[in-house]
Amino acid sequence: MTILIIGLGLIGGSLALALREHGVASELLGVENSEKHATEARELGLVDRIVTLDEGIPQADLIVLATPADVLPLLAVKILNRINDRQIVADTCSIKSELCEAISMHAHRGRFVAVHPMWGTEYSGPRAAQRGAFTGCTTVICDADRSDADAVEVITSIFQQLGAPILHMGSEEHDLHAAYVSHISHVSSFALALTVLEKEREERHIFDLASGGFRSTVRLAKSAASTWVPILLRNKYNVLDVLREHIHQLEVLRRMIERDDAEGITRAIERANSVREILS
Amino acid sequence: MTILIIGLGLIGGSLALALREHGVASELLGVENSEKHATEARELGLVDRIVTLDEGIPQADLIVLATPADVLPLLAVKILNRINDRQIVADTCSIKSELCEAISMHAHRGRFVAVHPMWGTEYSGPRAAQRGAFTGCTTVICDADRSDADAVEVITSIFQQLGAPILHMGSEEHDLHAAYVSHISHVSSFALALTVLEKEREERHIFDLASGGFRSTVRLAKSAASTWVPILLRNKYNVLDVLREHIHQLEVLRRMIERDDAEGITRAIERANSVREILS
Numbered sequence: 102m103t104i105l106i107i108g109l110g111l112i113g114g115s116l117a118l119a120l121r122e123h124g125v126a127s128e129l130l131g132v133e134n135s136e137k138h139a140t141e142a143r144e145l146g147l148v149d150r151i152v153t154l155d156e157g158i159p160q161a162d163l164i165v166l167a168t169p170a171d172v173l174p175l176l177a178v179k180i181l182n183r184i185n186d187r188q189i190v191a192d193t194c195s196i197k198s199e200l201c202e203a204i205s206m207h208a209h210r211g212r213f214v215a216v217h218p219m220w221g222t223e224y225s226g227p228r229a230a231q232r233g234a235f236t237g238c239t240t241v242i243c244d245a246d247r248s249d250a251d252a253v254e255v256i257t258s259i260f261q262q263l264g265a266p267i268l269h270m271g272s273e274e275h276d277l278h279a280a281y282v283s284h285i286s287h288v289s290s291f292a293l294a295l296t297v298l299e300k301e302r303e304e305r306h307i308f309d310l311a312s313g314g315f316r317s318t319v320r321l322a323k324s325a326a327s328t329w330v331p332i333l334l335r336n337k338y339n340v341l342d343v344l345r346e347h348i349h350q351l352e353v354l355r356r357m358i359e360r361d362d363a364e365g366i367t368r369a370i371e372r373a374n375s376v377r378e379i380l381s
Numbered sequence: 382m383t384i385l386i387i388g389l390g391l392i393g394g395s396l397a398l399a400l401r402e403h404g405v406a407s408e409l410l411g412v413e414n415s416e417k418h419a420t421e422a423r424e425l426g427l428v429d430r431i432v433t434l435d436e437g438i439p440q441a442d443l444i445v446l447a448t449p450a451d452v453l454p455l456l457a458v459k460i461l462n463r464i465n466d467r468q469i470v471a472d473t474c475s476i477k478s479e480l481c482e483a484i485s486m487h488a489h490r491g492r493f494v495a496v497h498p499m500w501g502t503e504y505s506g507p508r509a510a511q512r513g514a515f516t517g518c519t520t521v522i523c524d525a526d527r528s529d530a531d532a533v534e535v536i537t538s539i540f541q542q543l544g545a546p547i548l549h550m551g552s553e554e555h556d557l558h559a560a561y562v563s564h565i566s567h568v569s570s571f572a573l574a575l576t577v578l579e580k581e582r583e584e585r586h587i588f589d590l591a592s593g594g595f596r597s598t599v600r601l602a603k604s605a606a607s608t609w610v611p612i613l614l615r616n617k618y619n620v621l622d623v624l625r626e627h628i629h630q631l632e633v634l635r636r637m638i639e640r641d642d643a644e645g646i647t648r649a650i651e652r653a654n655s656v657r658e659i660l661s
Contacts, residue, residue: 201471238593282577282591283592289598290653292630311500317600319660351569352628358613373571
């Protein structure tokens with residue numbers, strides 16, 4: 102199978118490595134708008150050839166869109182305009198509602214499979230691509246009933262070969278859940294980094310005293326604005342909803358600390374502890 | 382050297398393992414109030430013998446207090462009451478001001494060294510004790526000018542043998558910095574767990590969609606209330622100060638998302654990104 106990946110950053114690049122490692126693609130083509138990233142992708146040998154969209158589309162059995170969230174919906178429409186009815190298009194984006202709405206009435210809607218592999222790191226660009234990505238990470242397929250059965254079958258089979266369990270979900274439900282279990286973590290981490298940077302004048306001490314716990318909670322604050330601004334704004338209402346609840350929870354803890362409410366804080370921490378069972 | 386460790390939980394237990402591994406102690410004694418923890422510590426062989434305070438104190442060259450923050454200051458006074466002027470007492474607690482104030486006028490103040498090894502995990506109790514702890518983790522010695530030179534020298538040498546770089550700091554400065562780089566991470570993580578638990582009805586989806594990012598930011602939410610309630614309340618004013626700033630930063634991000642301020646969010650994320658250099 103010839104696979105064309107559009108966008109050879111962290112996700113597109115890691116997918117290229119995984120597809121090659123698991124022998125899924127007989128030929129891997131890549132499209133990369135950034136000259137710098139294209140050069141890096143070539144040096145790293147992420148794909149067999151870097152091509153233009155015009156060159157790549159007619160040759161590909163499967164086209165994967167791994168671009169930032171802001172350019173995705175319109176790009177998906179344009180790609181669907183240009184494929185035949187045997188080619189398959191998929192994406193890897195963290196948000197799905199706007200995309201699925203944009204393509205909902207497209208004549209080739211059935212050829213599109215909306216995919217979100219729940220994997221990522223705080224790094225970006227082709228050099229951030231990692232071997233072994235996706236293995237063991239849930240991959241969500243959204244609105245599969247709007248895709249042709251053969252297209253869903255191909256995508257399912259590919260991610261199963263990569264060792265990623267498949268989960269089905271509606272696109273709106275997906276965006277709500279993603280806000281809870283991914284997007285809010287990033288907002289919280291950005292805010293935590295800003296808090297410490299703002300308050301701490303002697304940065305040497307941040308470095309010296311930063312323990313594993315701090316590193317773990319601010320890790321995501323290293324993530325790129327070019328990835329996260331589109332996600333936060335395009336999943337705005339879900340993100341705001343969770344963010345309001347998060348600020349409320351912090352306010353509740355703050356008030357309990359203010360009034361030395363040891364029992365209240367204990368109850369809150371014990372309830373928070375129950376993420377143990379959920380994440381174990 | 383005979384070392385007595387009071388409290389054989391995560392920190393005391395890990396310290397016992399490290400002292401043995403690096404051949405620092407010729408004999409390791411432990412005091413453990415909880416019958417359950419004492420049994421576990423015996424089964425794990427963390428120390429050579431579990432003893433009572435009365436038995437242990439006269440035999441020990443060094444006494445290390447690894448108890449929760451709430452019982453520490455008074456216990457430190459009581460231990461100092463009972464040592465001779467060659468024995469050394471140290472602690473491993475995350476907060477220092479109240480402790481250092483409690484012992485400040487004690488006739489044996491010079492025999493006490495206030496130590497904070499910047500290491501921990503989200504687990505607690507003897508079974509959480511880990512080999513290799515402390516190595517590479519900064520260890521803070523507070524108010525060293527209030528301790529006898531020979532006592533500071535012994536403690537410094539021990540943590541150097543464990544591979545932990547030593548940093549000197551005043552106890553009040555320490556508590557302020559600890560609030561920034563450790564305590565706020567825990568509050569944020571507890572609040573994040575509570576947010577998701579509160580808003581998410583279908584817990585199955587938290588589990589299925591939880592990516593590495595979420596796991597990383599809520600990891601600390603598994604931490605024990607018995608450890609953290611005393612820390613948050615006894616470092617109350619520093620914790621509240623950082624918490625207010627953190628809530629403010631979240632509010633600023635929230636308002637920018639509300640008004641689609643892509644430029645503002647980009648600037649904020651790029652500023653947050655600078656933790657990269659500090660933590661690298």
